[in-house]
Structures are given as C-alpha cells and as structure tokens.
Amino acid sequence: LISPSVTDPSPTHTSKQDPNPEENVMSPSPPLTSQQNLKLFFFLSDNDKAVIGFLVFLILVTSLALLFVLYKMFLLKRKRSAEDEEIPLTRIVEPIYAEGLVEAYVSKIADESRLFMDEFQSIPRIFSNYTIKEAKKQDNQSKNRYVDILPCKYHSSFHKEISINNSSCKPKKYIAAQGPKDETVCDFWQMVWEQKSSIVVMVTRCEEGNKIKCAQYWPSLDRETEIFDDFVVKIRSEQHCPDYTIRHLILNNKREKASEREVTHIQFISWPDHGVPGDPCLLLKLRRRVNSFKNFFSGPVVVHCSAGVGRTGTYIGIDAMIESLEAEGRVDIYGYVAKLRRQRCLMVQVEAQYILIHTALIEHNQFGETEVSLSEFHSALNTLRQKDGSDPSLLEMEFQKLPKFKKWRTFNTGSSEDNKKKNRYSDVIPYDFNRVLFRLDIEGNQTSDPEDEDEYSSDEEEESNEYINASFIAGYWCHKSLIAAQGPLPNSMAEFLLMLYQQQTKTLVMLTDCQEDGNDYCCQYWGDEKKTFGDMEIEVRKTESFPTYVRRHLEIQSTKVSRKTDVLEVDQYQFLKWKGRGLPENAQELIEMIRVIRENGNYDNSRMNRNIPMVVHCNNGSSRTGIFCALWNLLDSAYTEKLVDVFHVVKNLRKERQRIVETIEQYQFLYTALEGAFPVQNGAVKTPPANDTTQVINETTALLDEPNSTSGADQKEAEESKAAESSEQEAKESSTAEAPPAEGEKPSTTNGPAATVEL
Template identity: 85%
Template structure:
C-alpha cells in the first residue's frame, strides 16, 4: 500500500506528460473555431509544473443563448487553451481565463455527439463530458434561376460536416416540406427541405380577350404566379394574373414571362413571344356620300380572336387632296351603333371634292388606324353668285358679261366638272333668243328699241346641275330715226363757234394784262414704270450707279412748275407780303381758302391728295409773323388736329418760320380771335411733341386739341443720312391721327421740299402696303401738279427711295413698353423646327462687312496696336487724338475731322477706339478695346483729351488665362510717358467695382477726374448670368453721372471697353441707348439700334444670343405689375428749350449764288463719307430759303447701304 502511494505521484507525472504530448499537436488559431482530426504524437518535452490552484469546471447554460460555460479558477491572471473533442478526435480549441470564461455556442457542436472538455495546465473539477442536443435544420434553395433538385451539404448550425443529402424537385413535392433523417452518435437528426415549385410552364391563347395558363401548376402551390408582359422597351411592363381574363393589344410583339415568388426570390417560367395579329381595314361600298357629307361605316374584324376588342375614342378626319384652297376644320363625329359596328360622319365638306379620309380608334391609349381611303363628295349646283354685267353696244343690242369661273379654284365654283353657260333673253315670258358659250360672254343684237327684256344666265356643270341668275334691262331709243337732229347740230355748232370766238377775244385781253398767265402746254412726262417691293433694291442700285445719273435724269424730267395752273390770287399785290418766297406760290385751283376772314381769304397753303385719299394733307409755308393769325384760322376752319413742322424756327442764322405757339413759361398766346395754350411738351432727340389747346373766341365753349410735332433732325443743308428717322416721324404722326380730324398740316419753310418729301414717303408706304408696289416718279409729278417744286432737290428724291427700301427690308420693329411683353412673347414663339419671329428679325440685320475703309488701323505701323485683327475701327469715326497735348482738349467733332487731314498725319495718334452715336447726341459713346501695355499712354491721353468723366470696363484683366486688358491703374500712382493715373478711392459692390481715378498730363496742370465702373459678373461667360445686374449698373452710372438731366454731360463721351471693344461693349452701348429711349419715349427698337451699331464698328452684337439678351434685359427692366408695364416717368418731358436758338449748333451759312455752289460742293464730298453726311444742299432763293435749289448735281441724295 505504501508502494502504491509512493508510485502515485510518478503515475500522475506520467499522465501529465502524455497529456502534454497530446496537447502539443498543432491546433488552429484560437480566434477562429475549426474542426480537425487529431493524430497523437510523441511528447519530447519534460515534465510540466502544474499550478496547484488552477481548476476548471463545465456548467450547462439554462437560458439557451449558448450551450455550456467553461469556468477557470486560477491564482494567476493568464489565458489557458481550452480543448473540445469528440470521439473521433475532431477538435475545437479556444482560450479562456478566470476573468473571461469560455461560452460554448450551439453552432460549434455537431448534433447528437459526445464531447470532452479539457484545459491545458488545469485540473478538472467535475464531469467534463457532455452530449450536444438534437435540433432540426430547415433548408431552402438559394439559387432559383434553374432549380431541378434541393441539396443539403452537411452544413449544420453554420459548421461544415462531411454530410450530403439531395432531393429532386418534382410536381408532387413542389411547394412542400420534405424531411430527411440523419443518424448521429446518440440520436437521429432531421433536415427539413422547403421545396420550391417545379419550373413553371405558361401558355397563352392568342385572342382578345384571353387568359394566361400555368400548365404544370402543382396542386399544393398557391396562385401567386404573375405574368410580366412587355411590347415596347419604352413602355412600362404590365403584370397579369393567371386564369384571369386579360385584354392585350392587337398587332404588338409581346414578350411574357411567368414569375413565382419564393423566399424573397423569383422563379421564372418559360418565355412566351407572340403577336395577336388583327386586320382592321375593310373594303366598303359607300352608299351615304352627299355634297357636303361623308358617312364612313366600320365593323370589327371578322376573325374570332379580334372580334371582341373594346374600342374607345373614335376620331375621323378628311383632308382635301391636291388643293391649294382648303376649307378649315370640317366637323366630324363617330357613333358606336353596337358592339361590333361604328359609324363616323364628316360634315361641312365641299361638293365634288376629293378627300383623303382616315378613321382612328384607341385601345388602352394606343391609337389604331381602322380606315383610310380616298373619297369624293357628290356634285352640286355651281356656286354662281357674281352679278351680271349688261352693256349696250348699240341702242338695240345687249352685251352680257360675268366673271368667268376660271382659275385654280374652278372645282370650288362649278361644284362639278366645268360646264357651259347659257344665256336667254325673254320678253313677257317668251324666249326671244338663246346662246351657249364656254365663257360667260354673250351678244344679243337686233332687239326692239325701248323694250324691257328679262335676261337669264345659267351655269350648268357636266353633272347637269345648274344655277341661274336673272336681270332686267331696257334697250334705248332708235337713234337712227330721230328727226331734226341735223338742225339741232347746226344750232349747237353755231353757238359753240360763237363761244370759241368769244373765248379767243378774252384770252387776247388776258395776254395784254397779265403776261404771266399765258397757258403753256407742259412737256410730256417720262414713262417710268412703278417699282414692285421685291425690286426696290435693284432699282436703287441701277439708278445710283454712274454717280446717280439715272436719278438725276429721272428727277430733272419732272417739270418744276406746271404753268397751265394759274396763281392769280397769290400774285395779287395785297397778298404778296404773305408769301415767304416770291417764286413758291399755291395754284388757284387747290389753294386753301379762308372762309372767316372776309375778303382777305388768302394763305400760302395747298390741299394735297394722299394715296387714294383727297385732301389728306395741307402743304403750307412756315408762318411769318404777319400770317400767324391766318395759319391758326386755317387750322380751325379745316378742323386739323395734327401739325407736322419739318424745320426749326431758325437755321444757320436764317429765320425759317415764326414761332406760332406759346412757350411753356408763357403757357398762352392770343392771336386776335384765337387763343392757343400749351398743355405739355415732350422733347426727344429727333422731334418735339407739343400738346396744344386751340380756342376761337367767336365760338364760345369750343376748344380743340392740336398735336404739334416738330422734326428737328433735318440738317441745314442736304437731307437726313438715316432714312429711319423719317419713318419714325411718320409713326409718331400716325399715332395721333383719328377718323374725324381734318387734313394733316405739314410745313417747313417754303412748304415744298421737306414737306413734299414727308408726304411722298407717307403715301408711298401706303401704296406699298396696299399694292405691293410704288410709283415714286408718278407721285412726285402728281405732287407738283398740286404745288410747285414739291420734293425740291434730287437728294430728297433719292431719300424717298432709301426710306422705302428701309421700310420694305425691316418693317415696323419699334415696340411700345405697354405692349413689349406681349410682343416679346409672340416673337419668342416657335412652330416646330421653323425659326421664331425673333430669330427671323435677327436674320434681317445687315452685316455691313467692310462697308467703310479701315486704312489707318490696318497699316503696318498700327497692326500691333490691335488685340483682334477682326475688329479694327473704321476711318470715318475712329477716335483721333493729338500727341501734342497743347491741342484743344474739348474739341468739337468738326475739329477732330480736321485732324484726319494728310498734312497732320504725324501729329495724329492711332488707337483702337470708335465714336458711337448715343440716343441723345452723336459721338456720346466711345467703344474701345482693352489697352495693351504699349497703348496705355495713348488710352489715357484719349480720356484726357476727350474730357471723359465715366469709364466702363466689362472684363477682368485676365480671364481663363487670356490677357483681356492691361491694368493701367494701380494701388499707387502710375506713369506712362507723359500721362499719370492715380486711384483716389475704391468702392466694392456685389456686381461691380467703382474706382475714382485722377488723370493728369505732365505738360498740363489740369486734373481729369474719372469714375471707372468695372462689371464683375461677365467673367468667363458669353453673356452675364443675370441681365438685371448689368441694367442696374447702367442705371447707377446714369444717376451718378447726371446723364438724365444734363445736356452738357450727354455731350461728353462715355468710354466703354472690353477685350476687343465690340463683343461686350456692343451689348452695353445698345442697352444704354435702348434704356434712354424707353425712359424718354416709352418705346424701344432693338433692330434699329443694333443696325446702327453695326454700321459704326465691326463685331457689334453678332450672335442671336446677344440679340435675345437685349430683349431679356429690357423685359426685366420694365416688368409687368398689375397687368401693366411699370415704366419710369419721362424725365425730359417738360424740358424748356428756347426756339430762337438752334437746338443743335450748326455753322453759319450765307446766301447767294456762290453759296449755292459751295453747298453743292460740300454735299458732293460728304456723300463719299456715308449716309449721315448726305447730299447736296437745298439752294435758297433770293430770300435765302435753305430748302430751295435751282440746280441738282449727279451726286445728290443720301448714300444707301443695302444688303440683300
């Protein structure tokens, strides 16, 4: 016994060694549980010291969160390796400690298996063996794309075991739970297979309606199979149930697939592709077609599969075939008479007309054509409604005529095939004669004299349908049987002879008394054909060629005075003081006669006929101080409400007209019986509108409104270079016309030159609109038959042509602010792929490519001074400055033109900048490119000499890595040659920066203060993102620079520059002028503004986007509020101007023959420089009338630039 106890420790040590050797077998990492087969190895290690206080125990868990817990009790806080093995030495290992016991999870354990637990280095405390529980497993299919069998690959509770079981899917076990039993160590384990259905097989009977069938549906599966059908990749597929009636669409290629939901997946059936083909069209015999009605019957298809289609929304249309004249919108209606039949009726058709007819119907919002064919309506009676014209070729014959039924719309009038006309003449219901003819013209002769006949004219088409018109006419007496006619003729002849002798006697007396009244036969007029609208440009080009020789020959062929019209009243001695010029007198036959002045009824004024309107105008001389009362008497008696004054009271130190209206400061003037009050006065750049009240003291309680429109842009010599100014004047005059007013009074100084020009333009535009052609030559000759010397010089004659070309090419593009938004909406509307009206308007704009010379900017010395070779200033309006700073800094434009002479070329410096005409003044803007480093001095010198107060910069110095402008200013004073610039103050705003600059020349003491506005919201874009930000900056510039109310500031140019001086500068200049026009006149004309800019500099507003931007900016600047456009008040409406001084400063002129030659010479030279410097001056008579001329040269007339 003692030996046994002595050997006990040794045995214990040996057991531990063996256990240690077993434990030395390589195990998986403790962080991941794995199973492996253990093969014992020989232990080579020595004995291990066993801690006496390390024990472990196995405790079963009761809350089923895990199976067992291995607790370790040790004196040392260390981790121990824990081994879990079954009888086949399949091992799980992990770690644990006294602070972190091991929890054995269910999924680690194989069902029905005995496990033993051991901890390396610890002594067990209790039984370390346990048996895992038996827990059934449920298996489902994870890939149902093509399912044939279900398999269990021995993965139980997430652990792979060497087990495998499969069950084939059949119709009998589909949608069931199949059980499979597996034998383990201590128990049987059951695996539950949740079976999917066998792959569905579906079918469809191709008919409407029909059903989808699940052919192999297992009885135990539910009806959750859905059929997904699509026929168009752009359509959303539709889902249908099986065994339920569905109505698919005919003639559609369907692709359908059955879908069965299984465990959040879808088992798909076989794919069905089919097309339910139906033939809807039928050959019908139409029995119900009348003259203006077609009845189209339609029956459902005969095929059984298509006979039950549910149709909706029938629609029938008929369109005339091969016809130029179409009757719009015939009415159509369709009625479904029963389930298989429908009848469509089309009404309001034309007789005997071929129509293309179609009937459509819809099924489930899909449209089908159920009928199409060509049909013809029945013939009807001819539409013969023209009146019969009866003429009497002789006293006992009739000539009967009516408009022939010919032309492109014969079918429309005959209502059948063209037939014949029959005319019959009846007397007391008895037919006297009858005739047939293919044309409606008949002659019946040898009728009774003084007899009443009934006339019938019948039009009968080839379908024997006819219409008859009647008339009654009476023949004349028998002229051959009148007795005594010879005696009567002898008496009449004798009396006529005596009368002629008496007239000869009177005429001889008149020759002795008044030699000037000898009746002269005028020379015959030249035959000049009218010009059609489409030929205006070509006619102008032909006539202006060869120095305008054809114009000169044509104009000079019109007699200046028609001497066969007397001027007796104007020649009377008591009336001669009333004539401003001795040789411009009204003809007696159409002079205006004053009826309320007693015997003194003369005034130098003539009634003038307009286009098809007698006495439309009164052409009058400008009133003299002595004739103001007569002038107002004429206005009162003729009930005239509009006076057009085409002159200024004084031009070139010469009095042209007396001021016959009150000024604003006096308000009222009394001219004997007439009281004239001025209610308001509106000043615009080219004209002044005065609203007057006229009272006659002899007629109490009566007063009339008279609108006085004075055109102030007609130069002293020549004619306006821009014909659109006169078109604008015409629009203003016509806006004040009313139906009840008398003739429009038009006067200049003499009442012939400018007056006749305005009347010709007005009348010829009306002719152009009414007839599509103009007879300028004939109308001017007609004017001179009514008043001598109307359209006095050739330049005015040419101006009429250019004005009509301008009107015909561009039309009316001016828009009032009150209509701006509605007009803009119309312009923006598009019809399919056709360009909008706004795009068409832009396409009308001429490009003016190289229409003027650019010799200076294109020279070799100056090419390097241009940023963009495509944008070079024209010679005629480039900004010229002198390198010699001693020159006049505020020189007039005329002085600047002197600088361009060849003698001073060396002192004139080139800069890429152009004068731009503003709304109020010419040359009030300068468009310049961004300065280069080499041109900074010239740029500052230009600002200094032009005395510029405002500078607008529309770019950054650099954008997108490109140099747009040299920074000619800095934080400190900078010097460029003789010029210095310094920034005194900088103000930064969200959309722009305002810099207060001071510029000085080292040679002068004067300092020029300039405000620079740099716009920030254009960088990197073709156009500003927000147009209103640019409008707001322009408004701030206008307010800070006092450009609204200071004429002096308007004359000082604003300099605007971008990279090339055109792309962005053109938009700003156009917007600046358009805003001026809107503020002043409540009118804008974008096309004319852009056209004028293009004439002044290349590259201005070149794209449709820039053109649309101007409209968008105006749209935002004048928004609609409460249904009306919010417009600012006209700030210049009440400006007072003294009429005794010229509104525009002009050089003095002299009178006499020498002056005439000088004026003609000056006009000839200026004609070469463009439209604004136009033509020959109107030579004065002895009194010095600036309108009159005694000769015309070949260069007379404005230069017109025409692009076709």
C-alpha cells in the same frame, strides 16, 4: 286732261234713250281729236290754266339749267385736261414692285446716280397754269416767303378774304404750306381751324444757319398762352426727343363760344441745314409718331417747312408711297412727284430728296416696323419667342434680317503696317470715318467745349498721326456720346489715357477682368500708387466695391500741364459678373450698374454730361461693349419715349464697329434685359417716375471731400479690402434701388437737348 263728266257739244248728239243700254255701256268711246282737246282746254278754269303753264315753264327752266351745268362741267374738264397736258412728261417710268425696289435703286444709283438725275430732271418744275392772281395781289405779296413759290388758285385754301401760301393735296389729305411769317401767323391758325386740322408737322427749325426759316407760331412753356387775333393758343405739354419735339396745343376761337380743339404739333429738328438726313429711319420714325396721333374725324394734316415744297414734299411723298406699297405692293414715285407738282410747284425740290424717298421705302419694305411701346413689350416679346416645330421663331427671323455691313467702310488707318501692332485682334479694326482722333499736343485741349467736337476737321485728321483702336458710337441723344475701345495694350497705355484726357471723359466702363481663363484681355492702367505712361499720369483716389462691380475714382493728368485745374476726374466702373465668351448670368445685374452710372453721372438731367463721350471697353471693344452700348441706348429711349426698337439700335451699332451683337444669344439677351428692367405689375408695365425737378447734385465733388479709402491694385484686392462691408453696401444699394431718383422722361423745358442734336 280728259274728264268723264265733260259732254260733247256736237249737234249730232241726241237725248233720245238708247234701246239697248247694256250694249251702249260696253262699247268703247271714240278717241278725241286734237280739235276736241283744244276745245276742252278752253273749258278749263283760269286757275287750272295757270298751274299748267307754271309746270311747263318750270320744266323748261330746269332742263336749260341742267344743260348749262353739264356744258360748264365739260368745259372745265377739257380745260383741266389741256392744262395738265400742256407740259407733258417726257419720260415713262414704270411703277416699281416691292420685290424690285432694291434692284431698281442699285441700277439708278450707279454711275454717280446718273439715272436718278435724268429721271428727276425730266419732271417739270412747274406744271399747272392755274391763276396765281390772288397770291400776287398787293395785299398778299408780303405774306409770301418766296416770290417764286406761290399757290395756284385751284389748289389754294382761301379763308374769307385771307390768302395764305399753301396747297391742299388731293383728296385733301395733306395741306402743304410755307413756314408762317409774322404777318401770316393769324392766317395760319385760321386755316387750321377752318380745315379742322388736328396735326401740324413742322420739318424745320425756326432758325437755321443764321436765317429765319419760320416764325414761332406757338407759345413757349414760359408764356403758356399766345393770342393771335381771334385765336387763342395754349400749350399743354412739350416733350423733347433727340430728333423731334412733340407739343400738345389747345386752340380756341373767340368768335365761337365754348369751342376748343386739341392740336398736336410735331417739329422734326434733325434735318441738316444742307442736304438730307443720312438715315431714312429718322423720317420713318417721324411718320410713326404722326400716325399715332391721327383720328378719323380730323381734317387734313398740315405739313410745312420754310418754303413748303422741298422737305414738305419729301415727307408727304414718303407717307403716301408707303401707303401705296402696303395697299398695292408697288409704288410709282416718279408719277406721284409729278402729281404733287401739279398741285404745288417744286414739290420734292432737289434730287437728293427724290433719292431719299426711294431709300426710305427700301428701309420700310426690307425691315418693316420693329419699334414696340413699353405697354405692349411683354406681349410682343411672347409673340416673337413662339416657335412652330422646327421653324425659327419670329425673334430668330428678326435677327437674321440684320445687315452685316461687312467692309461697307474703309479701315485703312488701323490696318496700316505701323498700326497693326496696336490692334489686339486683327478682325476688329475701327472704321476710318468714326475712329477717335487725338494729338500729342494736348495743351489747352481739355478746356474745349464738348459741343464743338465736330470742329475736329479733316485738316486736323491729316495732321494727326496717332492711332488708337477706338470708335465713336452714336448714342440716343448725341452723335458721339459713346466711345467703344479695345482693352489697352502695353504699347497703347499712354494713348488710351491721352484719349480720355482730350475727350474730357467723366465715366469709364470696363467689362472684363485684366485676365480671363489665362488670356490677357486688358492691361491694368491703374494701381495703388500714381502711375506714369509716357506723358500721362493716373492715380486712384478712391475705390468702392459692390457685389457686382467696383467703382474707382481716378485722376488723370498730363506731365506737360502743371495746373491743378487741368486734372481730369474719371469714375471707372468695372463689371465683375461677365466671364468668358458667354453672357452675364443675371441681366439685371448689368442693368443695375447702368442705373447707378446714369444716377451718379447725372445723365438724365444734364445736357452737358450727355455730350461728353463715355468710354466703354472690353477685350476687343465690340462683343461685350456692343451689348452695353445697345442697352444704354435702349434704356434712354424707354425712359424718354416709352418705346424700344432693339432691331434698329443693333443695326445702327453694326454700322459703326465690327463684330457687334454677332450671335442670336446676344440679341436675345437684350430683350431679356429689357423684360426684367420693365416688369409687369398689376397688368401694367412698371417704369421709373418722371423727373419732378432739374436740381443737379454733384456727387463727384462730395466724394472728393471725403477721406481717401483703401485703393486696390486690382479688383481682387479691392474686393478683399471691402469684404466686411459687402453686405452693408448691398443693403444700402437695394434700399436705393427701391426708390431710385427720377429717371423718366426729360423735363419739359424750352432749353432741352433738342437744340444740340448732331447728325
């Protein structure tokens, strides 16, 4: 404010020249007093005064505004703290380190899961007292599927004046939402658009137990396009897998020109109506599929079931805790569930879901991710095979991690005194939970729907005193799509044929000779002429010999049923190149026979055929049978999803029957077979083409229309009778193999196999 051009008007000042100017210049000027500064202010112009006043006013207003904002932030923080502490946790549960997951689980699951129950019930069902006035407004009440599950305002997503029942989980990585109702489908898509979400995870069916759980908010393949107010949803593709369906959608907003977004919709369909999935690997696989579609720029992942709390909270909990386990080496499941409930009430709704999070983490921590895409299979296999000196290879270490599941289930029926004589080997007895049941009363059984196989209740099990050494094996598509059986004994021939008859088996696979190295591996249950065993008759109608296998067309009938329509037609495939206790010399010969079975049995296109169990037997129903079943499931996965998981397939088979894939050589054989089935050509893995048509050709009927050819009593006679035709058959088979019929992905239809998955 002080300017050197301003003079002091004091009367003591004189204009007389100083005799010593240099001394006068160097001497400091005396400071101005406050009275002098005030006098100087009055000498300023009006404009200068206005500028100074405005600056002073601006500083004061800014200071007051800053103080007001800080005060409000303090009040809000104190309010949040008070609300969170209003219902404090009654227990302190320490985080679990990775190496202690199994020990913690074992201690908590003991005594009928008492510790799990106490721990889960100590988490308040509803934490926060944030207002739910918006959700309770008259206009929004119809948008809530359940009156007791409402989003609080602090965590709700509000779009203009639209409210939808959902909650964003901090830091907005997920949106937990209820299943859209017909009234909220438009709101749902507006939320997806505004939040820039590119993935929607649906953990329910639209209808379960005759109850509507969620509206279908996407178009079917028949309609292709659906319009919901300002949003146009188109379906680009739909892929059906056993446990989930992946849909690629295109979302357009009419109000924004030239705007189009891709949304991946993944619907998990294997959650049972009651309880939780029995295998946590199903949810781990779902998580891998979801993560494969994530990108850095997309918004939060939308997860919903019906209410948006139970299954939704379980999936979010598993995903978040796996990330925590990988980043920190420990997990706080108890604390995270409490955190979820602070943001949305009742997240992880029941104790079984809370336990499922623990088992999923144990599975992930113990075994890791062993799934490999076909495009990376060869490079991954090379890595697994590499050895460093005397240390085991990664492939050997992977095999050593396989659980043995010894005595994890009971086998009381097969080990009873009455049934011991029906077992070929004392160390391979079917478990009680999945042994094949049948009755001597067969009238009308053959006409039952194979999809109703689960209706064979526990009451029927008590009434059934018949026993056969055979186990149901879960296939890729269906829970009971395979039956692993021992080679029939003289005292079990009738039961073996009766099992085929009652299960309506269309395909029978035999992996042994009747005798090998002087040992009896299987009684011959067929012959040149009709044979009778008990009440069952079997006749060979046609025999075809090939270099590596024999195909016989069998007819099985009960003497108690005289109707021609009750004759069961079965195609038997006997593999000839598996001798002794070793492995097939050429894995591709076994793969080729599997390809022929898939083609002739129409297993790729027919949902009905996949639901009818295929019977596979060797001498004990485990060693060779286990390898065949593993390859069958692996090829199904490869053709459908372009993915294989040898470790997981073998682990599941070991749960269902003893002595399956016991040696490292058998385990390596599975990898070798897949390596040859999907060779690398021009830098890419060659896979069969996708099906272009769903036309079904009944080759079995065509064979029956032909004249009967020579039938053999055993494989040697059959080979001799066809010796002259071997080269011709081989040439024909090779030409067929060069251009096999479609065996790729399943056709994208809304009536795909996903609707018949059993758990």
